[in-house]
Amino acid sequence: MSDDEAKEERELDLTSPDVVTKYKTAAEILNKALQLVVSECKPKAKVVDICEKGDAFIREQTGSVYKNAKKKIERGVAFPTCISVNNTVCHFSPLASDETTLVENDMVKIDMGCHIDGFIAVVAHTHVLQEGPVTGRAADVIAAANTAAEVALRLVRPGRKNKDVTEAIQKVAAAYDCKIVEGVLSHQLKQFVIDGNKVILNVSNPETRVDDAEFEENEVYAIDIVTSTGDGKPKLLDEKQTTIYKRAVDKNYHLKMKSSRFIFSEINQRFPIMPFTARVLEEKRARLGLVECVNHELLQPYPVLHEKPGEHTTTFQC
Template sequence: MDHAEDATPADEAPEDTSLANPDVTTKYRTVGDIVNAALESVVSKCVEGADVLELCRLGDSFIEDKTAGLYNAKKGGKKKVEKGLAFPTCISVNEVSGHFSPLPGDSYTLQKGDLAKVDMGGHIDGYICVAAHTVVVGPAEGDESNGEGSAVTGRKADVLRAAWTAAEAALRKVKVGNKNTDVTAVINKAASEFQCSPMQGNLSHQMKRHVIDGNQVIIAKELPEEKVDEFEFGMNEVYGIDIVMSTGEGKPKESEHKTTIYKRAVETNYGLKTQLARSFLAEVNRRFPTLPFNIRSVEDERAMRVGVSECMRHELLHPYPVLCEKQGEYVAQFKFTLLLLPGGTKKITGLALGQDSQIQSEFTVQDEDLKKILATSANPKKAKKKGRSEQEATNGKAEQEQEA
């Protein structure tokens, strides 16, 4: 069941699912606010002693609860608006670069000084917003032995600065008329300024209704064996910009942690043999037809265990394995959603750096081109329309110049 194409009666005009439709923009902004609030809530609870599984559940339930109360009025016999999670909450620590959202019994307790990456996404009516933020885990509430003012130094500081600088530069480069290769270039410049590496294979995707990983992509690090097609950013497009930096070589490997996040491979169908596997796939098709989900959310655990195995054998699911760098390295991530609107590129998810004054890298941006990019405004304002008297004065000046 693929929601990417909605059937439309012959006598009705097809629904405009682009940002040219104000209702669509409103849905993006609404779910963007919810995702930001969920991210802020989880990040604030990333303290020493916190359980990763409980924090992931908190992020998921926050998005599900806040979206559940919206768009419930049926108008003109229209079907119920789907909403909820677009990407399950993940909290990946230190060298783990992504997709850690554990099952009960496989969790991790946060330690003071851990570099925790919180990643999540939500949607309303298939319009998706994603966000991620990296935080240095502080002391538990009431522990003042090493308070919030503690400096973040060394390679942790370097990778945080590299990722944040790359994110700020990418924000300014994703605009109508620029190319994806422009963004790749500034990501790599930012990495080299702090002696870090972009994660190989990491992609930022265009997003469309019910599609979290569209075909237009920005690659973080282009290699001879890993290239993507060049394209130009267009008006009314939506992108999830994902910046992942490493203090190591930036070559992620699959970790020993169990894969818990999957996405239905909508282009593949197969008649599964066992009843348990068929039951699992039926639930996936009903509840998670196009977007990633955590197998922790599946109601029948026995069916889930059998079903995942059979579905993977027949390529009915895309896995999101838990990836990691070499032990002892650090990985930082910042992710945000951009709307390319007539008034300019608008960032609608993503938090402020937060621990900015504490992050003390020995490196600073030296590249003059990168400095110029970072000095430009990330929020270009529309030019004001001239009033009548101002317009007349301008016209009069032009006439005088012509006479001269």
């Protein structure tokens, strides 16, 4: 390994002050973006407008840092702003033509991410559109997620194992008579990698298994906790609601449709690594082209999942 390669390898580690600074800068920008999005969540507000404001703020703020770096530094949105309401669990970031609006008493889940030089900060937060304290089952499900997140943070320490976290957060949810939502994973974060191979499975079941892993010093994790008053088994109701995708860099296929090739070329140029929303693409052409890309596994979709109507779901990510 050359001196330059060795230096670059060291810079990927949290022992590097430069890496820590980039993480902190991304987190500071993201927290300000979250505050903006929360302030925009009001009755009659269009969900797509809020999502666009969140993404635009991140692009603007990240664009103003590291402008004079010696080498070009990629920066911007690491995960598009999502506004998932009530029994909608996650990943709702609609297209510009969508007319979904918020109403009084909605339970709003906000999910978004930011990166500086590929060092990623992500956050999820639950906000209820009402005056005064939240009570009843809505309060239970929020408290379950918040407490489970705090417990998980204490357990993600060198020497502890991922299964320790899985067991603990399920006990917390049960104490509030709630369920941890199945299919949710907490991933290790690396430079330009939002879904690292080391993961924490939030719910153990025979259908979903992950490798046992031990946390090590200088690793970074995004702890994603989603709780529900329902059975915790969300479903995909409408594939057309899916708008967030990520390039599957290990997959290749010669696309047949012209619209697919055009869209895929644009994705490779603008979003080669990080998740993106189809909202930033030309809508009519994207609808046609994305289907073939997904069918041949060139893109990984982030589906919009739903609990049963009337159930409450909430999320916290840290």
